Amino acid sequence: MTELTRRIVAIIGAVPAGKVVSYGQVAELCEHKGSARxxxxxxxxxxxxxxxxxxxxxGASGKISLKNESGALxxxxxxxxxxxxxxxxxxxxxxxxxxxxxxxxxGILRKS
DNA sequence: CATATGACGTGAC
DNA sequence: AGTCACGCCATAT
Numbered sequence: 001m002t003e004l005t006r007r008i009v010a011i012i013g014a015v016p017a018g019k020v021v022s023y024g025q026v027a028e029l030c031e032h033k034g035s036a037r038x039x040x041x042x043x044x045x046x047x048x049x050x051x052x053x054x055x056x057x058x059g060a061s062g063k064i065s066l067k068n069e070s071g072a073l074x075x076x077x078x079x080x081x082x083x084x085x086x087x088x089x090x091x092x093x094x095x096x097x098x099x100x101x102x103x104x105x106x107g108i109l110r111k112s
Numbered sequence: 113c114a115t116a117t118g119a120c121g122t123g124a125c
Numbered sequence: 126a127g128t129c130a131c132g133c134c135a136t137a138t
Binding site: 022023024027034035036037038039040041043044054057058059060061064065066067070071074 | 117118119120121122
């Protein structure tokens with residue numbers, strides 16, 4: 001696995017329940033701004049092996065990106081931990097967005 | 113090596 | 126707020 005993938009897994013695994021992050025935000029926290037698509041690729045391929053809280057990752061606009069059944073499942077899992085999702089699959093990032101401080105992020109990346 | 117493919121992001125309108 | 130055209134970048138083929 002590449003260094004970027006390792007970091008993405010570490011960051012996503014550290015998102016607290018009841019909070020959400022965007023794909024691009026995860027990329028930025030990994031010091032790979034602009035690699036949002038790699039975050040989605042990682043989620044699609046590595047989720048099972050690392051038991052990641054994939055449902056806490058959404059689009060930058062606050063909208064759940066998955067469609068149909070997968071999206072419905074993501075919504076259920078989020079609501080079950082207290083995150084409000086409106087009828088347009090949108091989440092208020094001002095309330096549920098995760099904004100770790102740089103030192104926290106540093107610890108996460110260093111520890112893994 | 114050339115294209116295609118995304119669970120994306122952003123600016124323009 | 127919603128659409129669109131690009132830009133982005135690791136993998137896949």
